[in-house]
Amino acid sequence: LLYCTSAFPTRMNPIDIQMLSKPLHDQIFQQEPTYPTEDVERSVRHLKTHDLWGKETSTLPEVDFKLPDLLGENIDEHFKEIARQQSKPYLDAAQVLANSRLPTMPREWRWSRGWTRYDGKGDVTAVDYPDEEALVFDVEVCMSEGDFPTLATAASPNAWYSWVSDRLLEDHYSWSPRPTLDDLITMETAVGSIKPGGADWREKVVIGHNVSYDRSYIKEQYFMKGPKTRFLDTMSLHMAISGLTSFQRILWLASRAGKKQGLKDVREYTSKTRKQFKGQGIGGWDWLNVSSINNLGDVHVLYTGGPKLKKTERDVFVKGTLEDVRNQFQELMTYCAKDVQATHEIFSMQLPMFLERFPHPVTLAGMLEMGQCYLPVNSNWERYLRDAEETFQDLQKEMKLSLMHLANDACHLMHDNRYQEDPWLWELDWSTQELTLKKEAAAKKKRVKVEKTDETENQNVEPDGKSTKKKKKKGKKEEAEEVEDQEETEEDRVQRVLQTADRLPKIKRHMPGYPTWYRDLCPKMTGVWSPGPNLISAQARVTPKLLRLRWDGFPLHYDAGQGWGYLVPGRTDNMGGADGQDNAGRNFPTKAVFDVYKEYLKQKRDTKDKEPLDQRYSGWANDDMWEHILDLSQKSKGEGNGDVEEDPIYDSSVLYSNGESAPEFHRGVGPYNDVDLPGVWFFRLPHKDGAKFKVGNPLAKDYLNKMEDGTLTAAAGGPANRTLEVNKMVSFWRNARDRVTSQMVVWLKKKELPRIVSRNSDYEEEGLYGAIIPRVITAGTVTRRAVEPTWLTASNARPDRVGSELKAIIQAPPGYHFIGADVDSQELWIAAILGDANFAGFHGCTSFGWMTLQGKKSSGTDLHSKTASTIGISRDHAKVFNYGRIYGAGQPFAERLLLQFNHRMTQEQASEKAKQMYAATKGVREYKLSEAAQQALAELGGTTQSGTEWVSLAEVRSLSRAVRKKLFLGSGQLDIIAGRRWVGGTESEMFNKLESIANSAEPRTPVLDCRISRALEPAYVKSEFVTSRVNWVVQSSAVDYLHLMLVCMRWLFNKYNIDGRFCISIHDEVRYLVRSEDRHRAALALQITNLLTRSMFAYRLGMDDLPQSVAFFSAVDVDTVMRKEVNMDCKTPSNPHGLTRGYGIPPGDALDIYQILEKTNSSLRKEDQPREKKANKRISIGQ
Amino acid sequence: MVSPKSAASVLEGLATLCKTHGYVYAVGTAGQTVYNYGALGAELRRNLQAEWWQSTVTTQDNVFGIENAIQQSLPAPDVHRTPGEAVGETMQTGHQSLPQHLQHGVLSHYHSSLQLLNNKLPFGLAEVGRCFPRRTAEEERFLYSTREMTAMSMLYFVPPKKSGAWFDLFQRQRMQWWRKFASSPSSFTVVDTSDAEDMTYPTVNIQFAFPWGVDTVERITLRDDSDLLDLEKKTGLSCQGKDGRKLVVPHVLEMETYLEWASLVYLLDGLTQVTRTDVEQKILRLHCRLAPYKVAVLPGRGTASQLREITDYIARDLRTAGIPCWYSADPQHSNEQQYTWYDEMGVPFSVAVNENTIKTGITLVRNRDTTIKEQVHISQLQHMLLRYMQAD
């Protein structure tokens, strides 16, 4: 085979790691690397101590093919050159805009459809779209109208523009919640047209604050191909230049709220999260002056120092109707225009700062590309929404129904007050309400007049029944006389009863006769009404009680002060009699509680569970890992976008018995003896965030795995257990449905689709084809990672989660494929290569690096297996720990996680394990004695234990008193510590490198020289926020990696005429939408991209080589839908038949570099491609 | 799964209850048992049928309900049904025939219906009707396998490309339907038998946990176009319909259940044994929409016949409003005994009056499931019960 050649000897580095083949190496690097013996020996020694030396390794087949010619002298220059080419037209236009003044804003806005242009000289004309190379742009949307843009303004140095929607001009009855292209704002084409105004699509740049939102309302952005408009987001630029971590955001807001309120907020926040917050000790607040939160107003103040923008008009769009907008049209237009003006001012200031702080052209070009996200969808989107919602509703209904049955059954306890003996239900409010009539008015009392007419004649009256209408035709007077003495008829008597209706209370009594807790669950019979205890749900307070939930066999109990907990029987210190009463004087069924536990123990004996505890979590760790780690690491980093609710991290202290009274046989969070129920102790349910937190609902997501492992069980039997199961199934959709269903989808008409699509044999006339433009903030965090709440956090399909097939519903239109790949262990590799570069300067020289490159699961030498065996946990769990550590989470995190995996582990055990793990990986701290301290020590006649200037923490402490004394006698306040480092662990070198970057005066990413946000620069923060900075090094380098890939792909697509576009990047994966016939060339382009990107990393870190094992993606997925693995069928309760049978979607192909080279003849050129035999036919369903 | 013995005893218990209250009477006859339905059984069947029709015909897009004569002229043997049925499509009686299933008759409406829709696909044809399936002898399973069944059948004609999506949709809809009225929705499961060897077509069974084990209550089959190709051959008329602009012979989606199965299922589902105040008692928890009688009025007693007049009024008032109401003449038992009786009958509500009612008009409406007596004014009864009947 072409690509596999033995013409050259396999290249190995000194520790036997296979490197790129010679031909590949020579095309990328200028020279062979050198390996000083001393470095090699150091590395070998190090590997030996970690038992990694001499392990068997394997070699991969060589890869050899002709790469596209690189531009410039080296790979760095190459990247600079291609990035410059890509961004030049946009940058040029942006610079002109940034350096110009805007014309005067019009005084009056024209009330007419579409775009209007206002040149500076008073000319007002209708235009198809603003014909400008660069534009600042802002859209306003009246929320009550749904996804339809209401009005917009734009400005360039030449003119102002306004846009008004049809719907604002004239009332439309709203039919479809989905906008069509005609509802959107034109930017390059006339209304109704799909062709660009000029001869061809032109490069234009649109600038806005959070511009991805505005972009989603622009018509041409929904075209699959064509437009060359790019977007620059002043919010993302701000984040890169001066962004805050989420913890800083809290502090920032607090400081602005004023000293008193501010400090209170901070205290509350820190006490809630137990953040290390050293009061005023925070090394200065200077960073507050060079940063701000993200909204336009504050960003504007930061960059221009200008006056605060007025934002009151915004309310009209949020709360008002179109009519309200109409009424204030001029003001609102001006409001919108002022935002444009402010954005322009910001941008003028930002652009030079950005270019200075982010000097590598790839950063800008990468961000431009990242602003092009595009998710194609088809009719299956609607089907998915329907299926998920219906399945969800169906299950909700089922769950509700079982709960209603339980509630109904519980009513039986009303009779003879039997509820008093129920261990769960005794404490509900069983009081009832009586239906009483108003007092009879005295005058009316005797005179009940019976007025009957023929209408009420009832044919059902027995024909031989008494004639009841004898008195009808008599005069009033006579009648009155007769009433007294005439015998009342049956009808009279019934009528009299009926007339009591007049005395019913005006406000209808709600279910008199029913206990209060039950009535509260029943909706009142008005409007749309459903019978029974319909308001019950998994969230209702009464539900855990009706389900008769037990924690480790103990009945659950809710206490207003303590939240949810459970009752442990056996307490004697508060027993008055056999069955006592609680504080409220209610009978408490002490014995019944005890019986519950006895019954549970009996059941347990009967069905002994033998499953090892650890295995129960393996599934969890696998599926949720990404979500979970990100979740945890976000918290531990104190980072994330501002929308994510700040949740606290972890806590090492679990409260134990206060010494008064506690059970010997049970340990838990408590007891809390202020819950004084006779004969029982109250323990809180453990909260994931620590013992100090009260549990609001034991049926919440966090307890799902406690139900799976049998800790939390329902004593109410079969239906109750099914309820718990259903609760688990609906959890995903319950959390995601609002975000998913509100995705703005625009369907394209046939003529709006490329012909490749509409003429494809798979095209369905009645099908729907369209796209979602995800509102991705291209740099949404301080590490410049993209942020978006739905797609960038989407987890993978799980068989027991309704709607979790979400990602797979992003589907390529006919004639197109997705190609994409996960960067294998991206962050581990980045961290490792930094460590390697810092240690002996070649790939794999540190243990961590070696494990990342050469470790094998089979021989237990890969990172996760190694951690697993070190502390005796499963490999899946180890994975969570490993990522967490690299994200900067410390030992307390590990403890917390260990306890979460196994709540029966004691605090001490968890603490010990965590310590052991950190010592083995991160290593232990050593401190470098300062010159002065060394001297003092010498003068005192002592030496350090190691004989060098490096000492342990314990030694620092023991030395400190003597040395300090000596020093203070000498030269006053001097620190005895001059530096710190990690030693002894597999990852020590890596952490040392990260910390050295983080603590440098001007932290920059090692590859693209991106400077850290001003808000984290040591000059402004002193020694605070170290964790955030350390974490930033890896995370921000990962963003460099992504930007390099995006730029490289664009270069190859352009150069080789590959018909395709960028779709999205989620975590460490990228997806492109490419024309089916180009899919293998695109796959090859992606492989080359990975090779060049990694080579760029190596080159910039001074290593002119790359290990073969990381040179290429292990596989490029060629698929028609977005999914984690090409053969995942994504069966879920809402997609019971999977993608293949349910949707007719075949599995995709996962191609490795060898397969791709074969399919492409090792060439990106179209003319070199082998003839394609047969198109990949979709499976026909139903057979 | 229950042991055969206990399965039989559960069924026997149900049969006894059904006989006692006039749900079903079994009449022994040569060879096989014939079942006749008393007032409660007939109303239950009517309600089930109405719900099926509403859900399958009225609320669906272009599903047409049809009705055929039972005695049809003899059709040519239909060779395209599943192998077991190929021989002897119908029971022949003299020169007449009684159908074994409805599908053949339903299919005869294909062309006329297609024409009414200008050949546009998809559409469906539904029928509820008597048929006489030929079965292999099985052990007695009460209503599950009677000689004469009332089938509820629907054939849906879909463009082949979309058949999978429709197949899924109908499965979900039907499952929802079954669960909607159930007291324990989880007793229903869907089983995909498409991969079973003996299945010619993809088939999904909705199953219920019967006392003798899990068994089918509805079969949903995605048949290909062979039925229609066969019809083309026999009639000489094209069966092609329009899918957008394309002409295709549709595939046939078939769903079939029996009123007898549905009745049995909900009777079993509803039948609950509870211990109330230390006495074992049976409750028939039928959904209010299915319950034959929505309410029982307990005849008033004492006080110079006035209470009786009030309850007469109530019963008449409710009946006039079309609320099926049980009002048994002579109360020989205490109210509590009557409640027990109505619980067994599956009546969701009972209305009682007492001396107080004469003065206040307040009646006591007891709910079968909660056993709680709600105080409701006589003038509100009609409205309240109608709301319950109309609610889902």
Added chain:
Amino acid sequence: MVSPKSAASVLEGLATLCKTHGYVYAVGTAGQTVYNYGALGAELRRNLQAEWWQSTVTTQDNVFGIENAIQQSLPAPDVHRTPGEAVGETMQTGHQSLPQHLQHGVLSHYHSSLQLLNNKLPFGLAEVGRCFPRRTAEEERFLYSTREMTAMSMLYFVPPKKSGAWFDLFQRQRMQWWRKFASSPSSFTVVDTSDAEDMTYPTVNIQFAFPWGVDTVERITLRDDSDLLDLEKKTGLSCQGKDGRKLVVPHVLEMETYLEWASLVYLLDGLTQVTRTDVEQKILRLHCRLAPYKVAVLPGRGTASQLREITDYIARDLRTAGIPCWYSADPQHSNEQQYTWYDEMGVPFSVAVNENTIKTGITLVRNRDTTIKEQVHISQLQHMLLRYMQAD
């Protein structure tokens, strides 16, 4: 009275209309015609049956609807029926039998029902079911005399002393029922045949002016106690019930009609020939409660499919509310042509949209009888039609 020739042509005209619109399809078979019902016919029958049941069972005091299997075990020959029927009560097919009428089967529920009522009289038993009356060959009269009929029968058991009053009451009620849905109520008359020689029992016929002359649509007979005495003899169980404190063998009041007769009656009653804008046109003026489809939605056209989306929505909306709605896919005809078509189908309302609807949501609801188009906002459609459907 119409001439035989024109009578035949009226029937023929109706039969053609019925076939065209899918009310009824006649299938010729050896000897006799079999009638199958398309969507409209089946719905009409359902509506009629529901009205009968509501009026005869649900809203009455103690009338129980029952349902029997069609194939019963062979009963002993019943000698007490009218002379002509005495021989061969049922059509025998093999060892099975198909009933000629329902009364025998209904009577079999007598004892169990009496028991449920603590022997209290009066009470009634009603059934709607297929039967196969043996008739002398008559000229073809469309649905009037088919081989397979769906009888709607009620037996009411009354103390002998009160039988006369009940007899009168039921006559009145039934007559009211028939007239209630009629376009020309005067086509119905009551004829007392009690004095006719061939009548064993007092009988009253409700008659309708058919094209071939006035003919019976319902028979109400006051039979004495002989049926019950016979039942006593066969079963050995007393048939006495309580009339107050007395024990009596009740008399039997019998009323019987056929769904086929009722269908034919209202089709004939509704069919009107009018000249609208110089064109002869047929209108089927069915009462809204009987009309198979209450509303037709005219598919929107033009304007880039948006109007079509609106009508899709309307049809879905109405169907979801349970309103039987006709929404034919492909409009190949003008709206006016479609109206003509729906008039013939007997659809009381048609909903159309136009460009204006997109902006205002206002639709045009055309009334079949007035031909006037009322402007109704889309959000009001459901409510409006439901009101019409529920109104008497």
